Each structure stands twice: as structure tokens, then as C-alpha cells.
Amino acid sequence: MAAWVTWRTAMERALYGPGGFYRRGERPAEHFRTSVHASERFAAALARLLVEVDAxxxxxxxxxxxxxxxxSGRLLVAVAAHLPPDTAARLAPAAVEIAPRPAGLPAAIRWLDGLPDAVTGMVIANEWLDNVPIDVVEQGPDGPHTVLVDPVTGAERAGPPPAAEDAAWLERWWPLREPGDRAEVGAPRCGAWASVVGRLRAGLAVAMDYSHTRGARPVYGTLTGYRDGATVPAVPDGSCDVTAHVALDACVAAGARAGAAATLLTTQREALRALGLSGRRPPAETASSDPRGYVAALCAAGEEAELIDPGGLGGFGWLVQTAGVPLPPSLSGLAGGSGSVPGESSAYGAQIST
Structure with missing residues (x-):
């Protein structure tokens, strides 16, 4: 007999429960390609951003x-390696992760199972919010229903109407109109992001993730499974990563309520280009005058191109919010909005006064 539960409960157990996908120490690089694994240039760009925050x-x-x-803590190691000596000497790196601490990680990196109480500096949340468990709601002929799932098979059926809090979030951020329309209730992600921003004494927090905004929500949702480098059905049995894209515009508002001083919602392509990545190929004539340098520059251009590809990693959303400091100079030039929440009147590239 199926044990029907909500998707939020099923994801929580499958990813973080006893024997869950991440609890047993699965590493993202084993199942899907992230910016961290694509190139050291991602870490170098974040190091440049941290230097601006430090100043x-x-x-x-x-x-x-x-x-x-x-x-694995790899990003922290890589960012530290790209910092100037003075900045690196004052760095206090911390990894927040429920999996066991990997062997060989530098002793200077603290390994935490929860957010630190206070942060003066920078918080990075790269492909974290998409793994915060969420409920799924589907519009039926008689109104919206929370979707229930069998964790063993992934089979679904209609459950009760969404709770009042979820219904309010949906009406504000992801309204359902037609029978069969589905939404992923992002309120837990908003809460998770607010907990990050609320811990900033001073500095910057940045979330990078698969995302969408209110003006372009996917009609049938985005639940997806990943295992061994392939997309698989999103069966919440603990055998695969279960993820869903993030309503980053809703997180903007949550961060503002938590005390953010300034906000930028943009794409990874635009952010990394502002931080110096271009993907530009070296001049062809240098292939004969400096063949080794040409090959190295060509490899660098290829790596940068992957990071800023608008159809791939470059299409990720970047949500940047600050406390006690303005937006860093490199990113402030991306501001194109005038105070609206992206996704309602405009999409990305908006600086928001909060």
C-alpha cells in the first residue's frame, strides 16, 4: 500500500533524512555539472567580488x-587561492553542509551543519535553494490541491487544498488559473534565504540557481531528478537528487524583509561578465608567435564561455543582497530597474532599493 505524503515531506526524507541522498555524502560533481566544477575561473570571479566586499x-x-x-568544500579552497595575500590572511572560511567532512580539507575551513549566527563578509549559496524541499500544488476543476506522492514509485494523486500560508504565497508569486496548471510553493526557500540575509552583520549574500520569475513561470513546474550525470524521473526514494527551479524574485522580497540594504537580480552571464569573464578567443596570429600561450588562452576562453553560456550555466539567476554596504562596484553597473520586484514589471538586471 502506498504511503502518500506531500512533496515537501518526500524531498526532505529523500535528500536529508537517514540514508538520504545528501546525508550519505553524495557529492554534486558525481551527478551533475556545476559552475564550481566547470572552471577555476568561477572561483576567481568570486574572489574578485570578495575583494570588493572586503574593501x-x-x-x-x-x-x-x-x-x-x-x-566537498572545493569552492572555498579555490576562492581562497585566488585572493591577495592580505585578504587571504584574514579569511575565515566556513562550509555549511550536512554530509561528513571530506578527508584532506584544509584545517582552516570550519565544517558546519547549520548557518553561523553572524557573518561579516560574504555568503555563497550556489545551487542550494533548488534543493530546499517544497510542496507542489495543482489546479483542479474545483480549485487548487496539494499534490501527494508515493516516495517509492513517484506516483501522484490530488490531496487537500493548500494551507492558507501556501495559498497566499501562490496568489502573490505563482497564481494558478487553468486545471492542470502546477506550481512549486517557494515559501520554504524564501524562509531559507531570509535566514541567510538575516545573519549578515555586514557584507553580501549571493544565491546562484536555476530560476524563473513571475512573468515566466513554467506551467507544469520543474521537478527533476539527477543521478550519475543524467536526468532521471523525480522519484523521491533517496536514489537521486530531486530538485526544482527557484522563484528568485520571491526570495528578493524575503531578503528585503530580513534587512537587505540593496538588491540585484541578474543572470550569471551578466554577473560574470561584469567580474571580468568574456569568453573571448585569443587573436589567431598568436598561435604562431606564442603557441603555448595561445593554447592556454584558448582553453581559458572555452571555460569562460561555458560559465556565461545563456543556454546553460550563464542562464542561472543571481540574487545579490547586501547588509551595511552598497552593491559592489563591479555589479552596480548592471542595475537597470527602478525599484520594482523583477518578474512583475521587468525581468533581470534590476537594482532594487530595499
Missing amino acids: ALGRPPRLDLVDVGAG
Whole structure:
């Protein structure tokens, strides 16, 4: 007999419960390609961003760098390697991850199973919010219903109407109109992001993720499974990663309520280009005058091109929010909005005064 549960419950158990996908120490690189694994240039760009944050903070004696959903901790190691010596000497790196600490990680990196109480510096949440469990709601002829799932088979059936809090979130951020329309209730992700921003004493938090905005929600949702480098059915039995895209525009509002001073919602393509990545091929004539340099520059261009490809990693949403400091100079030039929440009147590239 099927044990029907909500998708949020099923995801929580499948990903983070006893024996769950991430609880048993699965690493993202084993199942899907992220920006961290694509190129060291991703870490170098984040290091440049951290240097700007450090300057805005007046170069404090301790500079926090927190990676939420850190996996193996590889990103922290790489960012630290690209920092100037003075900045690196004051760095206090911390990995937030429920999986066991990997062997060989530098001792300077703290390994935490929850967010630190306070941060002065920068928080990175790269492909974290998409793994925060959410409920799924489907519009029926008689109104919306929470979708129930059998965790063993992935089979679904209609459940009760959504709770009042979820219904309010849906009406604000993902309204359903026609029977068969589905939505993923992002309220838990908004809460998770608010908990990050609320811990910023001063500095910057950035979330990078698969995302969408209110003006372009996917009609049937985005639940997906990943295993061994392939897309698989989203069966929440613990055998695969179960993920769904993030309503980052809703997280904007949550971060503002948590005290964000300034906000930028943009794409990874635009953010990384502002941080110096171009993907530009080296001049062909250097192939004969400096063949080794040409090959190295060509490899670098290929790696950058992958990171900023608008049809791939470059299409990720970037949500940047600050506390106590303005947006960093490199990113402030991307501002194109005038105070609206992206997805309602405009899409990306909006700086929001909060």
C-alpha cells in the first residue's frame, strides 16, 4: 500500500533524512555539472567580488566566507587561492553542509551543519535553494490541491487544498488559473534565504540557481531528478537528487524583509561578465608567435564561455543582497530597474532599493 505524503515531506526524507541522498555524502560533481566544477575561473570571479566586499567593509581583521551547501568544500579552497595575500590572511572560511567532512580539507575551513549566527563578509549559496524541499500544488476543476506522492514509485494523486500560508504565497508569486496548471510553493526557500540575509552583520549574500520569475513561470513546474550525470524521473526514494527551479524574485522580497540594504537580480552571464569573464578567443596570429600561450588562452576562453553560456550555466539567476554596504562596484553597473520586484514589471538586471 502506498504511503502518500506531500512533496515537501518526500524531498526532505529523500535528500536529508537517514540514508538520504545528501546525508550519505553524495557529492554534486558525481551527478551533475556545476559552475564550481566547470572552471577555476568561477572561483576567481568570486574572489574578485570578495575583494570588493572586503574593501567596502574597511578590511576587517576577520573576513567571513561562508559556502552554503558546500559539497566537498572545493569552492572555498579555490576562492581562497585566488585572493591577495592580505585578504587571504584574514579569511575565515566556513562550509555549511550536512554530509561528513571530506578527508584532506584544509584545517582552516570550519565544517558546519547549520548557518553561523553572524557573518561579516560574504555568503555563497550556489545551487542550494533548488534543493530546499517544497510542496507542489495543482489546479483542479474545483480549485487548487496539494499534490501527494508515493516516495517509492513517484506516483501522484490530488490531496487537500493548500494551507492558507501556501495559498497566499501562490496568489502573490505563482497564481494558478487553468486545471492542470502546477506550481512549486517557494515559501520554504524564501524562509531559507531570509535566514541567510538575516545573519549578515555586514557584507553580501549571493544565491546562484536555476530560476524563473513571475512573468515566466513554467506551467507544469520543474521537478527533476539527477543521478550519475543524467536526468532521471523525480522519484523521491533517496536514489537521486530531486530538485526544482527557484522563484528568485520571491526570495528578493524575503531578503528585503530580513534587512537587505540593496538588491540585484541578474543572470550569471551578466554577473560574470561584469567580474571580468568574456569568453573571448585569443587573436589567431598568436598561435604562431606564442603557441603555448595561445593554447592556454584558448582553453581559458572555452571555460569562460561555458560559465556565461545563456543556454546553460550563464542562464542561472543571481540574487545579490547586501547588509551595511552598497552593491559592489563591479555589479552596480548592471542595475537597470527602478525599484520594482523583477518578474512583475521587468525581468533581470534590476537594482532594487530595499
